[in-house]
Amino acid sequence: MGYEAVKESFSGGVFPVRIGKEKEEVFGGENTLPFHKFEGEVPNRPLIAYEIQDVAPEEWPETVRTVYEGVSEDPVKWARHCEEELGARAIALRLVGTHPDGKDLTAEEAVKTVTSVLEAVKAPVIILGSNHVEKDSEVLPRVAEAAKGYNCVIGKAQEANYKTIAAAAMANDHKLIAMSELDINLSKQLNILLTQMGFAKEKLITDPMCSALGYGLEYTYSVMERIRLAALAQNDEVMQPPMLGDVGMYVWKIKEVQAPEEVLPEWGSVEERGILWEALTATSLMLAGAELLIMRHPKAVEMVEKFVDELI
Amino acid sequence: MALSGVEIFKLLPKTNCKKCGFPTCLAFAMKLAQRQATLDACPDVSEEAKKVLGEASAPPVRPITFGSGEKAVKMGEETVLFRHEKKFVNPNAFVLEIRDTEEDATVEAKIDAVLNSEINRVGQLLRIDGICITNESGDGGKLGAVAEKVATKAPEVPVIVNTESPEAAEAALKHFTGKGAILYGVTEGNAEKMAEVAKAHKATVGVKAEGLEALSALTEKVKGLGVEDMVIDGGARRAGEILEQNTLIRRAAIKKSFKALGYPVINFAQREDGMYEALVAGLGVCKYGSIVVVSSAEKWKNLALFTLRQNIYTDPQVPMQVEQKIYRIGEPTADSPLIITTNFSLTYFIVSGEIENAKVPAWLAVMDCEGLSVLTAWAAGKFTGAKIANFIKESGIEEEVSHRELIIPGYVAILSGTIEEKLEGWKVTVGPREANAIPNFLKQKVA
Incomplete structure (x- = not known):
């Protein structure tokens, strides 16, 4: 019996999502499993956005904090640095300073930061809240309005606050990240709720919730694979938005990226360990279906881009 | 070709005796088709049925044991393409390459790196599983010398001998007779002689071809030479090719029960940049590699790769637990x-x-x-x-x-x-x- 390649083609596909104004980027759009160029169309490479914050990243571990020394006290400088020095294709601005347990910055202050960052860079901007359900529904509508015309991504809408955030994203013509917690059914339900209120499914990005390598990566990985199979094989339209891997935030808080070699000699150099941890988390999730990634360390981003070159 | 439940049912005694633990022969047949039961549970099955079913019910990816003793690694026996369907069975082996052109000090350091690679994570002891000795020099004497060093310093570590020369293979493999070594480098051109060397030292054979059609033909040929245990390589080195070949091999084995590719896959991930290499190795972990060969084994890299392997090979149905x-x-x-x-x-x-x-x-x-x-x-x-x-x-x-x-x-x-x-x-x-x-x-x- 001779060899015959078992190739698979699907009736469904992933929506391509186009973001940005002065400089546009597109991600998603494939009609096959991740990077399966041998049996389908993979028109766009995953988009990696550099994460910056509205406040100085005091909580970030040394490895990733020091690379932004001198620019990270000012979000505008930071954004420009990412675009001009590091060649960032997109910027993810996290308004972590608005969190009530932190600096509790007001919506007005957030609007100021967002507007100045948008004016400073050409690359598309992803605007993220502080992940505080109530505060996000206060801050994100205001910044979405201020960012009108920039074709941004706004995030994240969750079950508890999706209505106000989605309405603002819709009114101001932005794309929207819909986040649920590591469950394909919850993810589907949220996307359905959003489309029922009139939000176009083609403008959604599904965030099934990220986890770091060693800290539940296998859950995110499998939920992503299942969502992608639902999109392709079952042609389930609400599961066809591209997926987000919010990698940096989940990686750069675990023990493996912080414990010094002097304390745990069997783990080796903390700097290389941290960078690889972020890159490997990102590439694993890309293999499961993530098309939009938010990352922090320039060396990790560079390696992931190189890996994509080898895959595509 | 995999048989359906009904096809299997036709070959069973149809007595509904329940001795197999299932209420009817049909129920048992359905379980057999899903590979959730094995034929030996039926005491009354005919010899003829055994033969037909035995072939059809053999695991789609042949089980192979790499190495021997406590550090032996089981490979193959996979049944699915996606880990949410069912647990991936046998975690891949990580193997560190030592080239016979490397300085003595480097060789020693690499052997030490393997011996000292053990890390405990969530109660599991993880390590670099084996050493691949590569005949970069083309000189059998040099390969033999490195082999001797490895056999002396790390006698329990499973070994791959990587050469296309039967003479060099003999010079190296004689240090690992009966130890479950792998002789990698068996090609269309050298198959007969290499199979002889492998058989003499009870080694598994690693076959290498360009493309999956040539690879299938070669595994059939090697099987015809009396070698059953193989690991396979379709020549992919770039990440995109590795993803393509590994996927197509796994699909052919599982969806079509295509025996000629029903063997564990060996992936070569070596890159100049040791950190970047880990991403290619990670592709092997996620996507169906059974052996992943790397060129360096820094502790930080090991930890990341071991953790990824642990994550991917976790049973999705059984929650991971820590000690009370x-x-x-x-x-x-x-x-x-x-x-x-x-x-x-x-x-x-x-x-x-x-x-x-x-x-x-x-x-x-x-x-x-x-x-x-x-x-x-x-x-x-x-x-x-x-x-x-x-x-x-x-x-x-x-x-x-x-x-x-x-x-x-x-x-x-x-x-x-x-x-x-x-x-x-x-x-x-x-x-x-x-x-x-x-x-x-x-x-x-x-x-």
């Missing part, structure tokens, strides 16, 4: 706070990580709830006031702390009363619902 005990986070003293949670590994990791982020030393009581998370364990009656009280009493923590305050997860605030009732002299404090609120909670507590 009182964990010390930081260096807690008698005054440090005491927090309780369940033993779902993810819960433990996240809670302990957030306590570390708080930089407030604490005692973390992790209670055995069969690997369920807090809310699930509470709903299932495994994380109850009475059980928590019992665990705290028996844990010995009363000897360690001077206070009597237990912090419980916010989601089970309802348990406060029962715990205080059953745990005399203790005060219960309700902590945050989500772990990410722990740092603030703890900082305020000790402020």
